[in-house]
Amino acid sequence: MKITISEVNKHVGEEVTIGAWLANKRSSGKIAFLQLRDGTGFMQGVVVKAEVGEDVFQLAKSTTQESSLYVTGVVREDERSPFGYELTVTNVELIHAAVDYPITPKEHGTEFLMDHRHLWLRSKRQHAVMKVRNEIIRATYEFFNENGFTKIDPPILTGSAPEGTTELFHTKYFDEDAYLSQSGQLYMEAAAMALGKVFSFGPTFRAEKSKTRRHLIEFWMIEPEMAFCEFEDNLQVQENYVSHVVQSVLKNCSLELNTLGRDLSKLENIKAPFPRITYDDALKFLHEKGFDDIQWGDDFGAPHETAIAESYDKPVFITHYPTSLKPFYMQPDPNREDVVLCADLIAPEGYGEIIGGSERIHDNDLLQKRVKEHELDPETYKWYLELRKYGSVPHSGFGLGLERTVAWISGVEHVRETIPFPRLLNRLYP
Structure with a gap:
């Protein structure tokens, strides 16, 4: 048999x-x-x-x-x-019979292993990471299907950028300019106006020249978008989703987590609700911790996020960032126009931001004003603006980076181990 x-x-x-x-x-x-x-x-x-x-x-x-x-x-x-x-x-x-297999049981350097990624995937550790990744994907579909979401596939080739073109890969679409998608969000907003609650799951691309352990050039994003959904509702979906994924991995990948030497007690604690801290309070906290260089209006970097996350044993939401730091489509706080109704979800143990989300602007006049302020072409965004013209409603959404989430749940140091064939700043092989 x-x-x-x-x-x-x-x-x-x-x-x-x-x-x-x-x-x-x-x-x-x-x-x-x-x-x-x-x-x-x-x-x-x-x-x-x-x-x-x-x-x-x-x-x-x-x-x-x-x-x-x-x-x-x-x-x-x-x-x-x-x-x-x-x-x-x-x-x-x-x-x-295999002859002279290059990856022997001895220690090998990272670059050597990356050059042989097609073979390194066979190792027990890499096998475990890929199984955890697969379970996160399975649990993602399970969560959204059970909660009434419809999967929608946004285009990978786009004529515009949701967050500006500085970090996009440019290409020619016959005689037009086109870009590899950095997010399907704008298209998901259109889909939400048709289907209520939707999610996408696909590859995204950032031409960002970063070499950190958190960055990939090509990565996968889960992007839900929800009509009739306000800021607080959005946060609850995020924490319930992340809790579901973590508990599913604990249940179905215990052998793989043990192979990776993961501290299971840290994952067992990941259950909604998650703590929240405003940008203003986070800034005060950082100043108390000796980060005197950062001022109001500055974005938080990896050391800042790590310092904040270390104060909690669960992922923490940092909410209400300055309007100047965030994309044009985010809804301002009705009580404070200098901040927006957004949140970044920071993973524990130094893994950084795994989710970015917000309530979206649903007022047509305000969105047109933001498009002008950001010097975007109204014609390019005409279809997006029309969503506010024909039956606009409050709506919200978020994007979760799969590879950062795999790294955190697996406990691996670098995101290059969390995707089968990583695309890094200086790596397009194999």
């Missing part, structure tokens, strides 16, 4: 065959331990010389790292194994 490693719990005591690669091995004179992987998981196969033919034992001992095999054996429960099971091998069939 041919099965996968993920299915062995259903076949204890039975003889099965697993198609696998040899991740690693060790052997003595009379026993060989094969570390097997098949994409669904990792499992140890034990080959005892006295229990198999000489040819099988010699093949097990001589097979090289990352060679592909069909391994037959009896599934046994094993409390010593993190996986909980091992395979008592009865036969090994070589499919393909």
Whole structure:
């Protein structure tokens, strides 16, 4: 019977065959331990010389790292194994012998591993990160589907920019200028006016020359948009969504989180509601902590966000940023025109902003005024302005960066490990 490693719990005591690669091995004179992987998981196969033919034992001992095999054996429960099971091998069939596999069990430098990303993905750690990423994606669809959202796919090629063109990749769309999308938000607002509650999930691009551990050139965004939704409603959706995702990963990826050495107690605490602090109060806090260089109207950088987050054991909302710091479409606070009804959600443990969101301007005159103030072309944004002309309503939305969220939940240091093939400032290969 041919099965996968993920299915062995259903076949204890039975003889099965697993198609696998040899991740690693060790052997003595009379026993060989094969570390097997098949994409669904990792499992140890034990080959005892006295229990198999000489040819099988010699093949097990001589097979090289990352060679592909069909391994037959009896599934046994094993409390010593993190996986909980091992395979008592009865036969090994070589499919393909790998020669001089470049990523050996020794330490390798980051650049070397990135050059071999197509192979590095096979490692136990990278496998665990990708499984956590997959669970976050699964839980995302689950949350929004269960809460009445419709998935909408905004275009990747756009003729305008939601937040200015300085960080966009420019291209030609036949005889017109076009840009790779940095956000689907404006299109999602149009979709919300048609379908009420919508979300998108797709690639976005920023031509930002950043080399920090939080930045990618190409990354994935989850962008919900909700009609008849005001600022406070928006925050509640965000904290419920993030709580759902974290608890789903805890429930379904415990083995992977243990492989990554993640402190589970820090994730178990991530449940709504989340604490909130205004920009003004955050600024006072930073001054008390010795950050004298930052003044009202300045944006917070990574050290500032980290200092604020360290005061909480959950993600924290920083709300009501100065109007001058934020994009043209954000709704001003009705009590203070110098700040907007927005929030950034800062993850704990130094992982920085994972969500940016706001209530959107729904007044046509005010939005037209903002377009002029930001020196944007009214003709380019004509369709967007028309959303306020024909049945405008209060509406809100947000964007969650998938890779930063994966990094935080996984506990990995750099976002380059959170996407299968990262696009970085100086990396377009492989």
